[in-house]
Amino acid sequence: MAAIAVFLVVEAVPALQANKGSFFTTLTWEPNGTQSFGIAALAFGTLVSAVLALVMAVPVAVGVALFISHYAPRRMAGVLGYVIDLLAAVPSVVYGLWGIVFLVPFMQGPSEFLNTYLGFIPLFGGDVVAGRSMLTASVVLAVMILPIIAAISREVFLQVPRMHEEAALALGATRWEVIRTAVLPFGRPGVISASMLGLGRAMGETIAVALIFPATFGISLEILTPQGNSIAANIANGFGEATPIGRGALIASGLVLFIITLLVNTAARMIVARRKEFSGAAA
Amino acid sequence: MTAIQHPRVQRPGIRRISAGRRFKDRFVQALVYLSFAIAVVPLVAVLWMVISNGLARFDMEFLTHSMRNIGAREIGGGAYHAILGTLEQVLLASLISIPVGLLTAIYLVEYGRGGRLSRAISFFVDVMTGIPSVVSGLFILAFWILALGMPFSGFAGALALSILMMPTVVRSAEEMLLLVPNDLREASYALGVPKWRTIVKVVLPTAFTGIVTGVMLAIARVTGETAPLLLTVFFTDSINSDPLNGPQMGLPLYVFDQAGRPTDAAIDRAWAGALTLILIVMLLNLVARLIGWWRSPSRGR
Numbered sequence: 001m002a003a004i005a006v007f008l009v010v011e012a013v014p015a016l017q018a019n020k021g022s023f024f025t026t027l028t029w030e031p032n033g034t035q036s037f038g039i040a041a042l043a044f045g046t047l048v049s050a051v052l053a054l055v056m057a058v059p060v061a062v063g064v065a066l067f068i069s070h071y072a073p074r075r076m077a078g079v080l081g082y083v084i085d086l087l088a089a090v091p092s093v094v095y096g097l098w099g100i101v102f103l104v105p106f107m108q109g110p111s112e113f114l115n116t117y118l119g120f121i122p123l124f125g126g127d128v129v130a131g132r133s134m135l136t137a138s139v140v141l142a143v144m145i146l147p148i149i150a151a152i153s154r155e156v157f158l159q160v161p162r163m164h165e166e167a168a169l170a171l172g173a174t175r176w177e178v179i180r181t182a183v184l185p186f187g188r189p190g191v192i193s194a195s196m197l198g199l200g201r202a203m204g205e206t207i208a209v210a211l212i213f214p215a216t217f218g219i220s221l222e223i224l225t226p227q228g229n230s231i232a233a234n235i236a237n238g239f240g241e242a243t244p245i246g247r248g249a250l251i252a253s254g255l256v257l258f259i260i261t262l263l264v265n266t267a268a269r270m271i272v273a274r275r276k277e278f279s280g281a282a283a
Numbered sequence: 284m285t286a287i288q289h290p291r292v293q294r295p296g297i298r299r300i301s302a303g304r305r306f307k308d309r310f311v312q313a314l315v316y317l318s319f320a321i322a323v324v325p326l327v328a329v330l331w332m333v334i335s336n337g338l339a340r341f342d343m344e345f346l347t348h349s350m351r352n353i354g355a356r357e358i359g360g361g362a363y364h365a366i367l368g369t370l371e372q373v374l375l376a377s378l379i380s381i382p383v384g385l386l387t388a389i390y391l392v393e394y395g396r397g398g399r400l401s402r403a404i405s406f407f408v409d410v411m412t413g414i415p416s417v418v419s420g421l422f423i424l425a426f427w428i429l430a431l432g433m434p435f436s437g438f439a440g441a442l443a444l445s446i447l448m449m450p451t452v453v454r455s456a457e458e459m460l461l462l463v464p465n466d467l468r469e470a471s472y473a474l475g476v477p478k479w480r481t482i483v484k485v486v487l488p489t490a491f492t493g494i495v496t497g498v499m500l501a502i503a504r505v506t507g508e509t510a511p512l513l514l515t516v517f518f519t520d521s522i523n524s525d526p527l528n529g530p531q532m533g534l535p536l537y538v539f540d541q542a543g544r545p546t547d548a549a550i551d552r553a554w555a556g557a558l559t560l561i562l563i564v565m566l567l568n569l570v571a572r573l574i575g576w577w578r579s580p581s582r583g584r
Contacts (some may be wrong), residue, residue: 064322066315071315071316091560091564093557096542097333176310207535251424254421257418262413
């Protein structure tokens with residue numbers, strides 16, 4: 001751990017010293033040419049795409065987990081559980097391939113629709129609409145982290161004590177009320193930590209988004225325009241032609257990614273620990 | 284207490300559930316079914332596209348030839364070099380991380396037992412589970428290739444993969460070892476068996492299948508990793524069976540490389556590579572599950 005941080009710092013320092021811009025505020029990434037680069041645009045792209053993916057994936061994943069644990073017929077549930085576990089193991093590069101071959105052309109239509117009718121919301125505004133956008137990358141990320149979140153949530157929902165559910169049923173609760181009063185409160189820490197795990201995955205994900213991201217720089221909330229890049233994707237795309245300075249710059253950006261994911265993971269761990277104390281769910 | 288009587292007579296039977304509550308129940312049920320449908324569509328679409336597009340080039344030539352002297356526009360060529368590279372790198376990564384991970388887990392469960400050192404190790408393992416795969420690749424790049432001046436090689440890739448693999452192995456092995464009943468250990472001690480023999484002859488065999496399942500799942504996860512290989516193994520189009528010298532290829536890397544080339548022949552090769560990769564990963568997963576099922580307590584061996 002410490003060794004990772006130390007070596008990343010050591011290799012990054014020469015590049016940071018050669019940097020003509022400011023590492024935190026410069027909006028361009030040209031370590032090979034003008035030797036001026038900054039992390040801001042990359043970090044922004046990483047966070048926005050990961051958060052968007054999470055917003056799309058979590059409700060669906062919780063729905064899937066509830067379907068498997070409480071709605072589906074018993075025999076089907078076992079099979080579906082296996083299928084979700086298997087899908088969680090599909091390599092990310094496969095999702096990337098699917099994204100660039102199928103989803104990029106496919107997203108052109110919905111993107112234009114959103115831009116035309118919801119363009120007054122800044123999120124969907126902008127002039128140029130393209131399939132290779134931040135939104136498409138987020139969709140791929142969402143599809144990718146969905147099975148992971150669903151698999152963990154399902155495990156947690158299955159661990160809800162039968163007594164709690166039966167008690168709720170005995171009080172005359174409908175199925176939804178059982179879920180709201182017994183299942184969700186018990187499963188909340190598990191779902192939160194699963195989501196954080198998904199967030200970490202989405203931010204660290206490289207290959208799928210490297211194939212899709214439009215690889216241009218700039219901070220813009222217009223997620224339909226061909227703008228945006230992420231730290232990991234930039235490393236994968238820029239590594240091949242990097243000069244020693246460029247390589248150091250990429251390593252420095254990797255260090256930033258490392259710190260961000262570390263913070264997210266620690267936060268998730270703390271949330272789970274605190275929830276446990278409050279709800280007494282550990283017992 | 285028993286003397287208190289309710290003056291009003293209760294209506295017999297159970298009151299019907301009010302319309303509002305019934306509606307809400309139905310509404311949520313519809314929502315759950317809908318979300319399941321939403322989730323299944325893209326996931327099945329991914330698998331279907333991989334299978335249908337991958338079969339086009341999934342033939343003997345693909346499995347037994349490399350990409351040497353084949354341009355992006357030409358048809359033909361294969362992934363033999365990539366399959367070979369992936370198998371070697373994953374094997375090396377397993378050789379490094381399984382012993383280390385297993386010994387760490389044994390320390391945590393059998394020797395550490397909540398001491399300060401074991402709590403620290405446990406914390407680091409937890410945090411390392413969340414390391415993005417690019418970062419582990421960058422670390423090996425910075426440490427092994429830039430600082431120590433080693434060449435790009437399959438071995439460097441294996442090192443990066445083993446960083447990703449180790450925490451998973453430790454976690455799953457630790458959980459399995461914790462499941463071994465203390466009675467077994469105490470029975471062994473009561474017979475005067477020293478601690479290390481107890482661990483080797485009693486604890487490990489009891490937890491064996493669980494550990495194997497965990498290890499297989501870890502291997503399956505690492506097989507699909509692309510980013511660390513990209514930074515440490517580099518590309519090549521020729522067969523290089525020596526993981527210690529020179530750039531190698533890996534299957535995920537092969538898919539990434541081919542997918543980035545905008546010709547139909549290359550895209551077809553990428554699909555076939557993806558199919559091969561999924562087959563390998565699924566096979567490992569199934570083997571892990573079979574082992575888990577074969578020796579599971581419910582089958583009462």
